[in-house]
Amino acid sequence: MSAIHHPHHLPTSISSSTSAFLGQNNFNTRTQSVPLPVRSNGSCKCVATPSAEKSANTTKVSRNANMAKLQAGYLFPEVARRKAAHMLKYPDAEVISLGIGDTTEPIPEVITSAMAKRSNALSTIEGYSGYGAEQGEKPLRAAIAKAFYGHLGIEEDDIFVSDGAKSDISRLQVLFGSDVTMAVQDPSYPAYVDSSVIMGQTKQFQKDIEKYANIEYMSCTPENGFFPDLSKVSRTDIIFFCSPNNPTGSAASREQLTRLVQFAKDNGSIIVYDSAYALYISDDNPRSIFEIPGAKEIAIETSSFSKYAGFTGVRLGWTVVPKQLLYSDGFPVAKDFNRIVCTCFNGASNIAQSGALACVSPDGLKAIHEVIGFYKENADIIMDTFNSLGFNVYGGKNAPYVWVHFPGRSSWDVFSEILEKTHVVTTPGSGFGPGGEGFVRVSAFCHRSNVLEACRRFKQLYK
Amino acid sequence: VPFRSETLDGKRVGHCTNVPRNVNMESLRTGYLFPEISLREFEHIQKYPDSELIRLGIGDTTKPIPDIITSAMAEELVHTSYVAFSVWQYASALSTVRGYRGYGAEQGNKELRQAIAETFYEDTGVKGDEIFVSDGAQSDISRLQLLFGSNVTIAVQNPSFPAYIDTSVIVGQAGEFQEETGKYRNIVYMNCLPETNFFPDLSTMPRTDIIFFCSPNNPTGYAASRLQLEQLVAYAKAKGSIIVYDSAYSVFITDGSPKSIFEIPGAREVAIEVSSFSKFAGFTGVRLGWTVVPKALLYSTGFPVIKDYNRLVCTSFNGASSISQAGGLACLSPEGYMALNAVVDYYKDNAKMICDALTSVGLKVYGGRNAPYAWVHFPGLKSWDVFAEILEKAHVITVPGRGFGPGGEEFIRISTFGHRESIAEASRRLKSLFIHN
Numbered sequence: 001m002s003a004i005h006h007p008h009h010l011p012t013s014i015s016s017s018t019s020a021f022l023g024q025n026n027f028n029t030r031t032q033s034v035p036l037p038v039r040s041n042g043s044c045k046c047v048a049t050p051s052a053e054k055s056a057n058t059t060k061v062s063r064n065a066n067m068a069k070l071q072a073g074y075l076f077p078e079v080a081r082r083k084a085a086h087m088l089k090y091p092d093a094e095v096i097s098l099g100i101g102d103t104t105e106p107i108p109e110v111i112t113s114a115m116a117k118r119s120n121a122l123s124t125i126e127g128y129s130g131y132g133a134e135q136g137e138k139p140l141r142a143a144i145a146k147a148f149y150g151h152l153g154i155e156e157d158d159i160f161v162s163d164g165a166k167s168d169i170s171r172l173q174v175l176f177g178s179d180v181t182m183a184v185q186d187p188s189y190p191a192y193v194d195s196s197v198i199m200g201q202t203k204q205f206q207k208d209i210e211k212y213a214n215i216e217y218m219s220c221t222p223e224n225g226f227f228p229d230l231s232k233v234s235r236t237d238i239i240f241f242c243s244p245n246n247p248t249g250s251a252a253s254r255e256q257l258t259r260l261v262q263f264a265k266d267n268g269s270i271i272v273y274d275s276a277y278a279l280y281i282s283d284d285n286p287r288s289i290f291e292i293p294g295a296k297e298i299a300i301e302t303s304s305f306s307k308y309a310g311f312t313g314v315r316l317g318w319t320v321v322p323k324q325l326l327y328s329d330g331f332p333v334a335k336d337f338n339r340i341v342c343t344c345f346n347g348a349s350n351i352a353q354s355g356a357l358a359c360v361s362p363d364g365l366k367a368i369h370e371v372i373g374f375y376k377e378n379a380d381i382i383m384d385t386f387n388s389l390g391f392n393v394y395g396g397k398n399a400p401y402v403w404v405h406f407p408g409r410s411s412w413d414v415f416s417e418i419l420e421k422t423h424v425v426t427t428p429g430s431g432f433g434p435g436g437e438g439f440v441r442v443s444a445f446c447h448r449s450n451v452l453e454a455c456r457r458f459k460q461l462y463k
Numbered sequence: 464v465p466f467r468s469e470t471l472d473g474k475r476v477g478h479c480t481n482v483p484r485n486v487n488m489e490s491l492r493t494g495y496l497f498p499e500i501s502l503r504e505f506e507h508i509q510k511y512p513d514s515e516l517i518r519l520g521i522g523d524t525t526k527p528i529p530d531i532i533t534s535a536m537a538e539e540l541v542h543t544s545y546v547a548f549s550v551w552q553y554a555s556a557l558s559t560v561r562g563y564r565g566y567g568a569e570q571g572n573k574e575l576r577q578a579i580a581e582t583f584y585e586d587t588g589v590k591g592d593e594i595f596v597s598d599g600a601q602s603d604i605s606r607l608q609l610l611f612g613s614n615v616t617i618a619v620q621n622p623s624f625p626a627y628i629d630t631s632v633i634v635g636q637a638g639e640f641q642e643e644t645g646k647y648r649n650i651v652y653m654n655c656l657p658e659t660n661f662f663p664d665l666s667t668m669p670r671t672d673i674i675f676f677c678s679p680n681n682p683t684g685y686a687a688s689r690l691q692l693e694q695l696v697a698y699a700k701a702k703g704s705i706i707v708y709d710s711a712y713s714v715f716i717t718d719g720s721p722k723s724i725f726e727i728p729g730a731r732e733v734a735i736e737v738s739s740f741s742k743f744a745g746f747t748g749v750r751l752g753w754t755v756v757p758k759a760l761l762y763s764t765g766f767p768v769i770k771d772y773n774r775l776v777c778t779s780f781n782g783a784s785s786i787s788q789a790g791g792l793a794c795l796s797p798e799g800y801m802a803l804n805a806v807v808d809y810y811k812d813n814a815k816m817i818c819d820a821l822t823s824v825g826l827k828v829y830g831g832r833n834a835p836y837a838w839v840h841f842p843g844l845k846s847w848d849v850f851a852e853i854l855e856k857a858h859v860i861t862v863p864g865r866g867f868g869p870g871g872e873e874f875i876r877i878s879t880f881g882h883r884e885s886i887a888e889a890s891r892r893l894k895s896l897f898i899h900n
Contacts, residue, residue, distance in 0.1 A: 057732060060703025061672045063762035064612030067771045074777040077569075102565040112558040115786060116537035122749070123533040130523035130747035134498075163598050163750070163784065170779035174605070174633060177485035178613065194778045198609060237482040268481025297478040312565040313785035314557070315598075323475075327484035330474035336488045342495040343629045344605035349598070349784040350748035351536065445565075 066200045069212070075190045075431040076100045082415075083425045090423065096454045098382070099425035101246070101400065101443045103310040105374060107355075108367035111309060114358035118351045132347045135338065136161025136318070140357045144318055147360040148278075148303070152290040154320055158334065160341055161356070163348045164317040165276055165304040166191055172272060172300065172319070173199045175333075175340050180237035183216035185228065187247055187432030187439070189274065192240040210434040219435055222394060222405070226250035230259060235267040241289075242274035244281060247432045247441040248403045249379075249395015251285040257292050264298040270325065270333070271299040276317075279308055279372050281398045296322040300333070307375075307400060307445075308368045309359045316352040375400045378451045379444035385455040386442075389462045400444040403429070407438055414440050422457035487635045490647075496625045496866040497521050503850075504860050511858065517889045519817075520860035522681070522835060522878040524745040526809060528790075529802035532744065535793030536786050557785075567782045570773065571596025571753070575788050578795040579753055583713075583738070587725035589755055593769065595776055596791070598783045599752040600711055600739040601626055607707060607735065607754070608634045610768075610775050615672035620663065621652035622682055622867030622874070624709065627675040645869040654870055657829065657840065661685035665694060670702045676724075677709035679716060682867045682876040683838045684830015686720040692727050699733040705760065705768070706734040711752075714743045714807050716833045731757040735768070742835065744794045744803050751787040810835050813886045814879035820890035821877075824897045837877040838864070849875050857892040 072078060079099045087095055121127025135141065135157075142156040162168045169191050176182075178200035184192045196202055196215060203213035211217055216236045218228035226248045241260065244251040252260070264271050273289035281287060289299045304317035321334040358364045383396035392405040406414045411428035418426055418440070427443070429436030446454070493499060500520045508516060537555060556562025570576065570592075577591035597603045604626050613635035619627045631637045631650060638648030646652055651671050653663035661683050676695065679686040687695070699706050706724060713722035721727065724734045739752035756769040783791075793799045818831035827840040841849050846863035853859050853875070862878070864871030879886065 057759070058703070058761040058763055058765050059672075059699075059705050059733060060763050061611070061615060061705050063764060063766050063771065064610060064614075066612055067610070067774065070774060073774060077777050100566065104563070104565065106559055106563040107557045109558045112555055115557075116555050119533045119537035119786070119790075122528045122745075123530045124527055128525070128527040128745070130525065130745065131521065132748050164781050166781040167602075167779065170609070174609065175485060175488070176482075177487055178635065179485075180482060191778060198775065198778065200613065264480075265478075268479070270480050270482050298480060310557070310563065310565065313567050313782070315781065315784040324478070326475055326479045328479050328481050329484060330479055331484050332475055336485065339488065339491060339495060340633065342498050343626060343633065344602065346599050346601040346750065347748070349750040349787050351786050352784050447560075 066198050069197050069202065069204060070194060071205050074194060075427070078431070079425065079427055082419065086419055086423070086425075093423040094453075095423045095425060096446065096450045096457075097425045098442045098444075098446060098451075098454055099427045101307065101445055103307060103312050103375075103445050104447055105310060105371050107310045107314070108364070108371065110361070110363045110367055111355050111358040115314075115351050115355040118354035122350075129350055132350055132353070134342045134345055134347045135159075136348060137350070137353050137357075140353050143357055143360045147365065149288060149290060149320070152288060153296065154290055154322065158320050158322050160319045160321065160337065161348050161353060162317045162319060162341075162345070163315040163352070164306060165274065165302050167345075168302045168317060168319045169272075169274075170195045170198075171340055171344060172302070172337075173201070174344060175337050176201075176238060181214065181216065182238040182240060183218055183233060183236040184240045184433070185220045185242065185245065186217035186435035187220065187429060188240065189242055189246045190432060192272075193433070210430070210437075217433065217435070220245070220248060220250070221435065222392065226394070227252055227256045230263045233263070235269065237269060239264060239269050239271045240274065241271055242276070243285075244277040244399035245395075246274075246277065246399070247395075247401055247427065247429065247436065247439075249397070249399035249401045251281050251283075251398035254284075254286050254291070257286055257289065261289070261292045261295050261298060265294060268328070269298065271295075273299050273301045274303070275301055276304045276307055277399045278303065279369070280376060280400055282376070283398065285398060290320070290322075296324040298325070300325065305356055305359055308372060309355070309364075310371065311352070311355070314352050314355055316348055316356045374448075375444050378446055378448065381451055381455055382442050382444060385458055389459065391462075396444070402442040402444065404440050404442060405438060406440060409438060411437055411440055418458075418461070421461050422454070424454045424457060487633050490632050490637065490640060491629060492640055495629060496862070499866070500860065500862055503854065507854055507858070507860075514858040517859045517881070517885050517892070519877045519879070519881065519889055520862050522742065523880060524742060524747050524810075525880050525882060526745055526806045528745045528749075529799065529806065531796070531798050531802055532790050532793040535799075536790040564785055567785050567788070569777045569780055569782045570594075571783060572785075572788045572792070575792050575795075576753075578792055582795045582800070584723060584725055584755070587723060588731060589723075589725050589757065593755055593757050595754045595756065595772065596783050596788060597752045597754060597780070598750040598787070599741060600709065600737050602780075603737050603752060603754045604707075605630045605633075606772075606775055606779060607737070608636070609779065610772055611636075611673060616649055616651070616670075617673040617675060618651035618653055618668065618671040619675045619868070620655045620677065620680065621870035622655065622864060623675065624677055624681045625867060627707075628868070652868065652870065655680065655683060655685065656870055657827075661829070662687060662691050665698045668698075670704065672704060674699060674704050674706045675709070676706055677711070678720075679712040679834035680830075681709075681712065681834070682830075682836055682862070682864065682871065682874070684832065684834035684836045686716050686718065686833035689721050689727070692721055692724060696724070696727045696730050696733055700729060703763070704733065706730075708734050708736045709738070710736055711739040711742055712834045713738065714804075715811060715835055717811065718833060720833060725755070725757075731759045733760070735760065740791055740794060743807065744790075745806065746787070746790070746794075749787050749790060751783055751791045809883075810880055813881060813883065816883075816886055817877060817879055817890055817893075820894050821897070824894050826897055831879065835879045837879060839875045839877060841873055841875065844873060846872055846874055853893070853896065857889075857896045859889050859892060
């Protein structure tokens, strides 16, 4: 991944905060907490001296070899670290964050008032609730089924409410276990690959090609319209597919998804379809994999209110596991997922669930569409800017991400150049896999004034 | 209604994928314990709709959350604190430009981490940056298992909270289930029974990498003494093991027993501690907990465990709800803490009422003193049978001890959360039922 330019090193701080802490609201960055022992080249310099004393200070528990396979920190804390370092270097610079896809616009009041109401109700005897169903509160499950899958035959009890897609991806990996094979788009959201490594599904990272052995990487490039050539993809048990795509912004067409579903059916694979950005679609591309006939027998869909309702901090998402999805022996996948949810989780926060219920009310849906529209306008502005500068620009139309091509250049170099010269944080494409090299992802989550200012600076740098 | 499978063996007819079912999931014998209890409860209510069922099963808190905490979650509150830039987001504030916050640090809000360190770990050397705020202990236990991986061995108390064993099975550590003993082959079960005074005999224990230890204990209610925990820490040190110490019930301690493993010198090099706002603050639905991973805790190579845990938290999680964290901070304010202690005292009085009632009819009752659970012994009887009898005849839901492991057979766990009137009524019914003892 970033191995070439950034040798694996311990962070100087454990508290890798994201944009919420670092300057988003003009607060000064406080120096981070106590540093860990400095480490170089993979060996730890311990406080204790070797041999007898060292064994007195270490346990005899072996480190999980899967964790050791991970090449660097998770991508977004790495970006946040760079940003923090930059702000220390230029304390007066007005850094603009178009890196981590963190929402910025306030949550509509119809939603926050529902959460405030639920909070207050918890202080009353009638309104107090303790443990909820691990799968989520029934009215919410029903409302999600109706709002997003109403005409698709997905029912209330196919829906599992969660604290967000990232947790769900991890729980799905735990569900599948270490013996399955998986395919991902290249580039893709790093959580699919990283959680796969942690679960032990992969072999070692191969530095020369920047890929983990045992993962099938499905190349998504401008040349193939960001949809993989399925004839070149080997069979895997699981196929992770995100559409609209993070980071490329590409939304698969009905025809493409029909082919993908057929591919999965022919191979007996399960698609894990990440639809977290579905409401950003401008044209008539499918918003859910379940719009494709036959998908219920081969797909799981995961989604989130993070990018719809600004719930990145509130934490609410869901996963659909249709009853019709069966393992090779006929055992329903949903039954095992239910068991995992009951054992490894204890339900999403009840207050967040009240917020989500308000999100899918008629007024709520109207309000979140307005916020989404705002971010889409941001994306348009960013796209227009890079287009006008002569870049090849992708995405932006169906997703809050603009994928800018810098042919022949290292994406971390471009990231650093943009940060150094314009004080704008982006995300280097190689952080999403080797297929991201040569690209930079610019996210559209920002106050309008900051987007305009960032674009002004881009024009200055690349004129 | 809990999930129901279509056929007797749970399988369906229809298109099958070619994806094999995870063999670890097959290894789990039954559903998770507490949904099973819910199912029984549901069936009972169908059968006796007018029975006025009393729920002393799942340890679910019942008293409303003090106003000072929920209003902190609901309203905008400018928080003056020693951390200059830290302003809490509250639900309403999230609707304002100034108050809106997006992603938080996956490890938790810094001020909250610091407050947890100061409230619970004063004088133990535990620092705020060793604390990882979470959506609760159940998620954390699972994340810890992911951290350790499938190649470690574990020991659990027998009986114990079922999540330790079940997550161990799911992650692939546990080996086959052995019908004769009711145990998983690779797991070491440390007997915590009346005969051993509810503390394991460490001298006869085979070494394991990880030792799960819950004190005050769910389900037995026993709180280990300082001397016992010193033995446990010394044992872990000698064997090079890591203790995962579950202190979720520490606030219920009444007899001066240690509230944290880190009160024991040397524990920072051998232990992780998991805890929760669930039982302390009634946050069972709000969802907030934390895990302490000391920087001094090292793998056999010297690699700090905290570094991997941090990586896991950043990859498999995205932080506890910001609103819950705001509530957590209010819980640890002086007023909030005082209000919560009053609620805990209420539950403690419940426990005394039930324990006295059961003891008065000659039952052998353990626990109840340092935990919100009474652990009642029915020698020679099967716990699911006793559970069924209590449910059928007294319309009281409890939890059969067998659900916590083979060491729980012959026991019933009665949780002592509940409205005082319900507790009084349950006490009356149970006395009636067992008066012949």
